[in-house]
Amino acid sequence: MDSKLMLMIPGPTPVPEPVLLAMAKHPIGHRSKDFEGLLAEVRTQLKWLHQTENEVLVLASSGTGAMEAGMINFLSAGDRVLVGNNGKFGERWVKVCQAYGLQVEEVTAEWGKPIDPQAFQTLLEADTAKTIKAVILTHSETSTGVLNDLQTISGYTNAHGALMMVDAVTSLGASNVPMDAWGLDVVASGSQKGYMMPPGLGFVAVSPKAWEAYKTATLPKFYLDLGKYLKAQQKNSTPFTPPVNLFYGLKVALDMMQKEGLEAIFARHLRQRNATRAAMRAMGLPLFAADEAASPAITAVAPVGVEAEQIRATMKKRFDILLAGGQDHLKGKIFRVGHLGFVSDRDILTAISGLEATLLDLGYDQLTPGAGVAAAAAALIA
């Protein structure tokens, strides 16, 4: 049976029908009053989502493009930066720093473990000369399902005075990321995650402190020059032709998010994370990240006695449920369940029951049939 795919990956995530249908409307001119009105509404909604007074800039790009923009607009070649690296995306921001000639110091943890905030604190407190210009952190590390302690690390960063730059790609709209309350200077995200949108839009929220740094930052940029986006957006316009149809979808998705409410959204993600983890435990499948650092967006599992890639292949073939695999050295070692964005409690039951059937099909013998679904149900109802 075709066309009944179920996405349980950390992006693209499932998209609500009203969002899909909104995108199927004929484009309007992007220099029209109608588009200005649309952008004005979206700007207000994005501030709500980011819990900020700051402008949230919208780019035609992936999340990586948005995060790169959030870094390079406020730094100059040779600037010293600390980058948290405990997974594929932390590693990526190190590479961006290297590509731009920044003096990068990595603060690492093993993949699957959170980064120790004290490691940042030590480096920041030792830097009495204030040579550290920015701390760059992946909040929810998509490659491992680890949530780093952004609030604490941001506290240390603010005490020091460096800019706090955050990859919130799989945390925004899933986990609490109160930009202003936590003193975040740059928050980058992408549409195909908590936004319940297809990929294609990147978002960067920028604090006044970061805009101050922008004035003297000299890394070259044009398409990713956020000053151009700010200037235009304040007039409800864009510096370059915006993906009009994706904006239609964005408006509908943000309407849906506002209707559900931030608290309810965060609670839903936590509930589904807990249910997913309880089910994995009940099925005897080891969780890759510890409870204290478990991302509300994605759960990584390191199965024993059954191959991760076999699980993924059977889930896809038999039940058309798409799970993500491991990346780089974790390829074949873990599989990842996305529970991010437009995911209902029913979807969790579905995914877990499909996983149970898959495990039985693969001859996995550590499972009491029904135990996974029962554990998920109990956690969802709790």
Added chain:
Amino acid sequence: MDSKLMLMIPGPTPVPEPVLLAMAKHPIGHRSKDFEGLLAEVRTQLKWLHQTENEVLVLASSGTGAMEAGMINFLSAGDRVLVGNNGKFGERWVKVCQAYGLQVEEVTAEWGKPIDPQAFQTLLEADTAKTIKAVILTHSETSTGVLNDLQTISGYTNAHGALMMVDAVTSLGASNVPMDAWGLDVVASGSQKGYMMPPGLGFVAVSPKAWEAYKTATLPKFYLDLGKYLKAQQKNSTPFTPPVNLFYGLKVALDMMQKEGLEAIFARHLRQRNATRAAMRAMGLPLFAADEAASPAITAVAPVGVEAEQIRATMKKRFDILLAGGQDHLKGKIFRVGHLGFVSDRDILTAISGLEATLLDLGYDQLTPGAGVAAAAAALIA
């Protein structure tokens, strides 16, 4: 009456219903076999559209992002480049060069006039030390409706040995841009033009000679690093999450273009350009670009005895036909009719008849009622 807008601007252009509906499908995983299959087909079709053996890279970006990528991947700070500048977009590429510290020399013409190829020839022939690394040219200058003589300029550039970099944003899919036959090294375009797509995808085709230059080019880049796109695309993948739904639309649009055929597409654009120009002449409205340099994608008109902005406002209000205005110093002096992409001969008759009615409504007295439509009809039938 709502929802009956007619776009006659140079982008976004009208989008066929099958393309819109394709975009409303649920996203699939971008690391799936299904997406690989889609990308494999699209890659072949893009080569057909560009008349090239070279890989055509697809980015989540506007046309500007694609063009910037096409420039910065093959150059280093201090490199000497010649940039053709006879309008808003030529001016933009000068700014990109300046942002990246290139040594830029402008080859200019008045807005509304084509750039003299001899001006390039003179500079290139004088450069016996081969210090000029690239010639950057806007093929169809959207701001004025002027088509620059790309073929001749590319000939001089090839004779010299510099890279020929082309902004084909409003020429690709409207005008002949045979990449290989004309020796073009970089051809950049955007989805919301000849592609009959909404905005959101940028395209850059790259020659082997440019890839050779890539090896030693040192301008910093990451999201716009085309080497990453090439490496991934050759495996039918993407370096960053692609806008999956826009790819669905792209596939359908390219199918439609292949069905129509390149020759027919170019002939249609020329016919509609000629009809539009004939109609303007018949209505006594001065054309901004001369016949010899008239873009097949867009016609700029500099009305006398009636205000350009009044024409646009009345066209929009009475007939819901959106025309583009002038940019920068041409604001209020010209209006621009886009006849680019998914535009039928019927659309030209519609736009011209709406314009006639508008002119009559505005009390313009240089018009014999019916003369514009008659001239357009004659040109379309010819």
